[in-house]
Amino acid sequence: MKKFFVIGNPINHSLSPELHNFWLKENGINGSYSKVKLEEGDLKNFIQKLRKDEIHGINVTIPFKNKVIKYLDKLSLEAEKTGSVNTIYKNNQDIIGHNTDVAGFELGLRHSKINVLGKSTFIIGAGGVVPSIIYSLLNMGCKKIMLTNRTIEKTEEIKKIFKEIKIIKWGEIPDFDIVINATSVGLKGDILKLDFAVKNKIFYDVIYNPKETEFLKNAKIKGNKIENGKLMFIYQANQSFSIWNNIIPEIGEKVLKIIP
């Protein structure tokens, strides 16, 4: 039986097992996918299980996406450039770290028919997921990427990796086609203190629980198109599954209903 895990801390909130176990069953694969809460000191031993073929694949979530890197043998281009690993597997004798958040973001947008080619994007926040979003936007031919964060130093760190981005002062709103809220504001019903007086733009929030954050609710009232991070989440899982099992599972109505 193939064993898969998602590791993080906290981990209780993770809906990855629901998706993966559904796809394992649907595709007749004898496997199980569970969540495990780890401490940083446990990472090395846990990854060792993959080396010894005791387990088959690992998803990594907050706060370990960067911390696992030193225990891996090779990184994909996406993982290397973003400094972020969410999928680990064994290839021949090597333990490989990959980042499927990059493809997940792109495939989620394509699913919703949002095209960023030649567009301007304004990103708010500088947490762990932001390098993946920037990498993905660049892949898709986004013309201009602007970044702001309450703590400005963090945007400067990201600019060291992606020199082409423009840093915007906190509180300023530039012209944009798409704005992405990548902060954790909204998770607990907090409100982002930025004033958007625009319409007919696209507002995207990485958060999908709640389905509509205040950021999205206000944008909708003002006549903007809104999108949350649910499809990004489903597609990153879908890509991890395909790496481990050599099958791209279907994303149909049933799967879309698994995530509320």
Ligand code: ATR
């Ligand atoms: P992770 O790496 O886990 O995604 P994080 O590093 O804690 O999360 O990042 C959360 C993001 O939400 C950061 O950009 C954070 O801004 P700071 O870097 O200034 O902390 C942003 N954030 C959280 N609460 C916020 C608030 N009340 N107002 C504005 N930004 C906030």
